[in-house]
Amino acid sequence: MGAFLDKPKTEKHNAHGAGNDLRYGLSSMQGWRVEMEDAHTAIVGIPQGLDTWSFFAVYDGHAGSRVANYCSKHLLEHITSNEDFRGTNVSGYPIEPTIEHVKSGIRTGFLKIDEYMRNFSELRNGMDRSGSTAVAVLISPEHTYFINCGDSRAVLYRNAQLCFSTQDHKPCNPREKERIQNAGGSVMIQRVNGSLAVSRALGDYDYKCVDGKGPTEQLVSPEPEVYEILRAEEDEFIILACDGIWDVMSNEELCEFARSRLEITDDLEKVCNWVVDTCLHKVVNTCIL
Numbered sequence: 001m002g003a004f005l006d007k008p009k010t011e012k013h014n015a016h017g018a019g020n021d022l023r024y025g026l027s028s029m030q031g032w033r034v035e036m037e038d039a040h041t042a043i044v045g046i047p048q049g050l051d052t053w054s055f056f057a058v059y060d061g062h063a064g065s066r067v068a069n070y071c072s073k074h075l076l077e078h079i080t081s082n083e084d085f086r087g088t089n090v091s092g093y094p095i096e097p098t099i100e101h102v103k104s105g106i107r108t109g110f111l112k113i114d115e116y117m118r119n120f121s122e123l124r125n126g127m128d129r130s131g132s133t134a135v136a137v138l139i140s141p142e143h144t145y146f147i148n149c150g151d152s153r154a155v156l157y158r159n160a161q162l163c164f165s166t167q168d169h170k171p172c173n174p175r176e177k178e179r180i181q182n183a184g185g186s187v188m189i190q191r192v193n194g195s196l197a198v199s200r201a202l203g204d205y206d207y208k209c210v211d212g213k214g215p216t217e218q219l220v221s222p223e224p225e226v227y228e229i230l231r232a233e234e235d236e237f238i239i240l241a242c243d244g245i246w247d248v249m250s251n252e253e254l255c256e257f258a259r260s261r262l263e264i265t266d267d268l269e270k271v272c273n274w275v276v277d278t279c280l281h282k283v284v285n286t287c288i289l
Contacts (some may be wrong), residue, residue: 001211003031008280014269016284019044020054022139025268027276031244037061038242039072041136048080050140057136057201060152060242064130067203070117072130078116079109079138100145103226104139106147111215114222122207131196131204134224135166136242144231144238149224150198152242157255159234165251167225168243169200176200183210185219192219200224236261241275 009030016025024043030036055076061068062197079085085097085105097105124130133150146154148166156164169176169199171187176199180192185207188194192207200221207220216223249257254275261271 005034006031009036010280012271012273012276013173015042016269017042017044018102020052020139020141022054022141023268024056025270025272027269027272029276029280031280035065036064037063037068037130037132038080039065039068039132040262041072041076043076045275046080050080052141054135054139056139056238056240057147058152059134059244060150060241061130061132062196062201063204064128066120066123066128067117068132070120071113071134071202071288075113075134075136078113079106082108082112084108092118099228102138102140102143102145103228106145106224107169110134110149110202110222110224114215117203118205118208123203126206128206129206131198131201133198133201133221133242135242137238137240139203139214139231142231144229144235146184146227146229147200147224149200149222149244151252152240153239153246154238156229156238157236157257157259158232160236160259162251163235163254164227164229166227168227168246169198169221170198171199173199179217183217183219232242245275245279 008251013028024042026040026042029039038061039059043055045051045132046053046055059068059071082105085101117123125170133152135152135154136147137154146166151168151170153168155162171177171180171192172190180187185193191197192199202222204220208218208219232279258271
């Protein structure tokens with residue numbers, strides 16, 4: 001079966017937690033894939049003066065797990081430690097970043113971690129060609145920042161309806177296709193150079209070596225799109241998931257599925273497991289907040 005197993009591996013990794021007036025549950029499963037390449041991050045209370053903030057992310061790895069695993073441990077620190085995130089701070093004490101500082105810091109953090117990983121010996125010499133999408137939410141007391149790089153997706157369910165969804169970065173999207181072609185590439189069978197199914201990702205350095213082009217002008221860009229939404233009392237849940245979920249369920253279908261299950265249980269791990277089992281034939285990694 002090539003890159004697939006004869007039988008799926010159905011053992012799940014589950015976790016849950018609470019804090020900052022949030023509850024979360026998560027579930028991941030290898031499924032039919034030969035290797036588990038996905039990873040996640042769930043942090044309630046961010047260090048360095050952001051203890052009322054939280055961060056959740058799902059990383060859909062491909063061609064290996066190296067990039068996804070590293071990002072799951074270090075992406076947040078690359079975001080919150082760069083100067084763009086904090087802005088100018090003459091007092092020497094941590095300050096609450098503005099909306100624009102947060103957005104700028106997220107973008108800078110993605111570019112910094114992508115450049116940092118490029119120097120890993122196995123990624124630099126081509127022995128490891130792994131890459132990963134990243135979809136995340138950074139939640140402050142007043143705002144939710146939706147972050148997307150690739151074709152994983154986040155949705156917000158508010159006041160009994162789908163309120164917001166990130167947009168997938170696919171090679172056939174006109175803006176993505178234009179960048180790929182400007183970098184000397186092509187889009188064939190809906191893939192970058194007929195091979196890679198996403199147009200933005202971390203890692204994937206084989207697609208980031210066009211001379212004279214900056215990091216966001218390459219065949220594959222590490223630049224995330226960031227959307228800021230004011231939090232509301234009507235917010236019911238957020239779902240983060242990789243394409244193994246979204247290939248099976250539409251945004252509306254998954255939201256209604258989760259809502260119907262939340263009517264019979266408040267166990268978010270259990271709801272995540274039901275989602276994963278429904279989408280068993282895909283590699284999945286999902287988190288509900």
